[in-house]
Amino acid sequence: TTVYLNGEWLASEQAKVSVFDRGFLFSDGIYEVVPVYQGHPFLLELHLQRLHRSLTEIGIQTPTEDFWNNLVAELIQRNADSDCLVYIQVTMGAEAQRSHLPTGDLQPTIFACSSPLHVHWQVPQPAKVAVLDDIRWQRCDIKSISLLGNIMLKRKAAARGAIEPLLHRDGRITEGASCNYFAVHQGKLLTPPADHLILAGITRTWVLHLAQQLQIDTVEEPIYVNQLHHFDELFLTSSSREVQPVGQIDDIIVGNGQCGEVTARLAEAFHASKRHLIQE
């Protein structure tokens, strides 16, 4: 496949980054993932806003929105990808030598590639998640390429036969290793607020918008591990999994273990909005 690296389009084997790149040495960088359906990037503007915010937070000068729009369009075209995930990574850049404090005026390293995406057109089967202590840092609102905590937690969850961890801090639920959570309790949709302890998922934002359109009562408030027994439904969201029902939390069966009614309505609305994008 063809990838983008610092102004060049290259075969992936040809794309090389310095060993003194701060992304390689310190994970000093930001990333973004955009789903593409039949050649159309989905909610690109929201993804670019989040990218801009993360870059600004860590002090990387960001290219213009036009630059990113053109980059995404050309990447899709060059790879003739219809359904894919566009991956964008920007690091602080390469230095002459390793030093914690960034020195001089660094040129950010900009990289983009695409990978295949399995698009859901039906609501997927309910999955299992595993409750785990959220051991990550306090700025999970920044989409950092430093994902060591997320990866350790994902592996722990996988070892328990779960697709994702359900993370909490002192009993308060945050998010997954690469997804956000929504619960349904007595007809109300609940999700943790988008504070510094979670990444504000674009899929999360879109589901909140769809819930409003469907006139589903929604509350962005903390939810707790000791409430898990009482939830009627639970689902997770991410750009790659879209709306994924959760049927089991460790040994707890959620509802009757099947996809709940509110989850199904939101998943259907999500699919409809993708169809709408493609037909535009």
Ligand code: PMP
């Ligand atoms: N939280 C974390 C920690 C994530 O890595 C992701 C996926 N990148 C999400 C939530 C979901 O975000 P999105 O809906 O934008 O894919």
